[in-house]
Amino acid sequence: MAYAQIKGCVILTVGLQFFLVLWSYMYDDGKGAKPLPRPLQHQPRDGSDGVAIKTQTPRNPEASPASAMKDPGLGAEEWDRIQRALHWGGPDHQVTTVNMSTSPDNSTFVINDLKNTYHVGDELHVTIVAKNFAGVPKRYGGDFFQAKVYSGKQKASVFGEVLDHQNGTYSARFTLPWAGEASVAVRLIHSSEAVLVLKQHRNTDSDRIYFHGYFVGKNPQGARVEERVECNIKWDGVVLSAQRNCCCEYQDARTRLTWQCRKPGTLPCDTLVYHSVGGYRNRMTALEKILLDSKHVNRWLKGDARLIRVIASNANIGVREPCKPGLPTLIPAGFYLNNVWTSFVCGARHFTANDTAQCLKDKHIYIMGDSTSRQWFDFLIQTVPTLRRMNLHTMFQVGPLMAVDVQNNIDLHYRSHGLPLRCFKTPMSSLHYMSNEIDDMVGGPHTVIVFNMWAHFTNYPLTFFTYHVFLIRRAVVALLRRAPGTKVVIKTANTGYKDIYGSDWFSMQLDRILREAFRDVGVYILDVWQMTACHYNTENIHPAPVVIKNEIDILLSFVCPQ
Template sequence: MLFMVVWYIGEGKQCKTFSLPSPLNSHHNGKYVSTESTPSESADTGFSPEEWARMLKALDWPTPDQPITDIAMTTCPACSTFSILGQKEKYRVGDELYVHIVAKDHNNTAKRYGGDFFLTKLYSSELKASVVGEVLDHRNGSYSARFLLPWEGEAQVAVRLVHSSEVVQILKKCLNSNSMRRFYYGYFEAPGPNGKRIKETVTCNVKWGQADNSSTGTCIYRDPRTGDEWQCKKPKKLSCDAWVYHRGGGYRNPLTTFEKKLFNGALTNKGIKGDNRILNVLPSNVRIGATEKCKPGMPTPVPAGFYLEDVWTSRVCNIHHFKSADMEKCLKNKLIYMMGDSTTRQWFEFFETIIPSLKRVNIHTDKKLGPLMAIHMKNNIVLNWRAHGLPLSFAKMAVADLHYISNEIDGMAGGRDTIIVFDIFAHVVFHPLTFYAHRVSRIRQSVIALLKRAPETKVIIKSGNTRETKDVIANDWYYMQQNIIMKEAFRDLPVIYMDIFQMTSCHYAKEDVHPAPVIVANAIDIFLSFVCPV
């Protein structure tokens, strides 16, 4: 199924070691040929074989069953169609709606294999209402989408082809490859003659699945606790220990000439034709929103919630919509650690804006790069944010400020009044999925240790979301794969997994790696409802 739920909660056991797949890559006369991935022989990602088997099943995605040698063979958004099944004269709140999707190629011929990446939603522009549809791939070129009708009034269906199955197969090859789609810069500095500093800039990257070549012109940096390794080209004049600053660099496009054609804008992220009549949903006695308090271990239905008048109603638990005074009361005497990328920084900035008495402390760091701190003196609220460790594509910043999430968690005492929020997706997506799994497994180990010494600590994981770009460098399909790894890794632990993907994919706001303020506000309500259940 192509949609994931908005959050996942569970409790359970520790992980061990497993290997993720590496691809077999081949070409046919310069054209793309789909191939299956095979397990990596050397990647130690920190999970057990049993857990890997479970993840492999969750990550499974159909692939083309023939060599793709012409664009005409790929899924055509203008040719594909959808229709509503079992039309009824009257629909009521709580009913389900079923849609049939037929994928066709550019010859207008129905496809006979699956793997297309469709996103679907039911929406009303007038009501500012929307809900995702749950997509089932029948693996024969046809798909089903199931919708809940959660609000009274107008509603209509929209189906979007984000990527054809042929493009998804290319994305799978790239995500499972050890080739890096991004590089970085390292800035080296040291005292020189006459009081002047010697400065050099070199390229750097993740060291993953490559031989140790430090003796042939490379500086290798290994974190002793996580085992993560970073490598930089050795400076000509300075030693490896003169590495002071880091910043994001450029991109490397791994596609062949033919593969690049498949990412043409006319073929990507396009709505398909179908029955877009406006349905009139009548009222009923069915209650859609959940009434139970938010707590660990609750089952998560699909969909997990919906928007109405731009307000998210949860089907998991009772979401309270917090005003500024409510937020202050909820967070009183709380120590909050936020770690991750600029999307968790959005949350930090949201609290700064919405709670006037929460004041940022000048700790002499960049206001965007961090680390950041804000304090509410009267209510004893301490809010922290810092970027996760390498790889990171931020502007130039001190290497000393780049801390791995797991190392930060290892240094926390935790407790009833400690809240930890983290995410890691957008900056890691340029690297192999095996590397991502390794990073996630190390964070998991730290969370397990934290919850053993301080079981009342609240740990909240914020997933990746949809974004504006849909290319081979970064796209929604990659984020879905990361979300699956993260969700599966933490499914047996007493943590809160907030999958924001659903909330961003069905909203009318323009897709952005930094979601619109209205989406952030609703996500904060979910977050606070778990901190202070009502």
């Protein structure tokens, strides 16, 4: 997923009380910005008649005014709770120079009340102090810090929870889960000033990533031609053109989501055949570029280098109940020791190739999402010798892809989540919305559905992503009602990019929406954020095989808890 390659209605009732997500990094002081309108209030800007039509069939841009989109099950109270979970503090004044921003060289951290020895299971607390480039302590919050305790010798690490006190200081809390020596590491992912830049561009610069549509047909002279134009989603805040009659529009009948492309020079709208990523626009100012350059982003702090000594104890922190739906995500969710992840969420097992085949025996496994979930598809094929990839003559980034194991009666599938998708040139007909795919599934005790969605949505308004998520939730709830034996696993976002197109801060915000939407639905939310944030490998949007192996072990532990 590198940038040149990227990747019946049931309304769910949830509790109205505000829930602070367990893995939240920031303290919500209740002073958020003006609330966003709920996604269900969205209406197409050009005024269509709202009549559902077939997927990828052009619409008449001259149609009459629209009715509102159908509510996918998102209530006003739930949307308010999501917005509060997304709240992020920051500067209360205009940022005019880099010197005003948080300096990774001047900021520091100290271990609070360091003891001579700790026992396994004890907590460790650290204070982080943010300073600007003039060395002056900051008086407001909003910096994006990540912290871990680690041991290079033992190939061990554990993720820490960071709490923002909104005054330039932060607290980090750790559980010490292994015996031996360890150190603390804190890094500044983004200064609060850089987060402000990310916010502004997400809200006003959604077409900084754009797409191409390829129209194929015969021109007036009878010659076969292909015409390429710019395309993008149609949503409030995403403007492809201000001109009337500029575009061809394609509305999906069930999701009511609309894709739009500029009209080609000679061909009609109904000749759209292919889709691909188009390119990237960098509209940042000179100051913004500096705030997001490599000298200011993803930098380790110089802080307390004292060793932490941990000795064994009687605390049995590794024992957990079997993996099942509805378990909360903890901080920490687990830890690495000798490159093996031990979960604190549930009693995850570790699977050999033969164990994997036996676990998946008689199963239909459907994996949907982006290239980070396609890594799971590829890993399972590499792990189980009897799984054979079928050549469906499709584009590997998009799918559909399929592998079968006749001996164990396994069929494994992968399909991308559909538009918007950054990919090589691929047929439009291969791009399916996940909610539609789930609606069309029979489900049952032999069906496992795994999906993720985040990396290709980072540059769009939060309302657009939320609408997508709640369409999927509605489809999942309906599936579980008609086929309650179906196993549904959500793979969370993982860390990776740090730039204006796909920053971890964008990903984390989208991940909060996904978790909030599904926390009471009866699915298993598999946290890979912490697994990728605290591992010693160089961070990559596509994690290393050692990380994928541990992710797959948790997936299989959910499918086969005993």
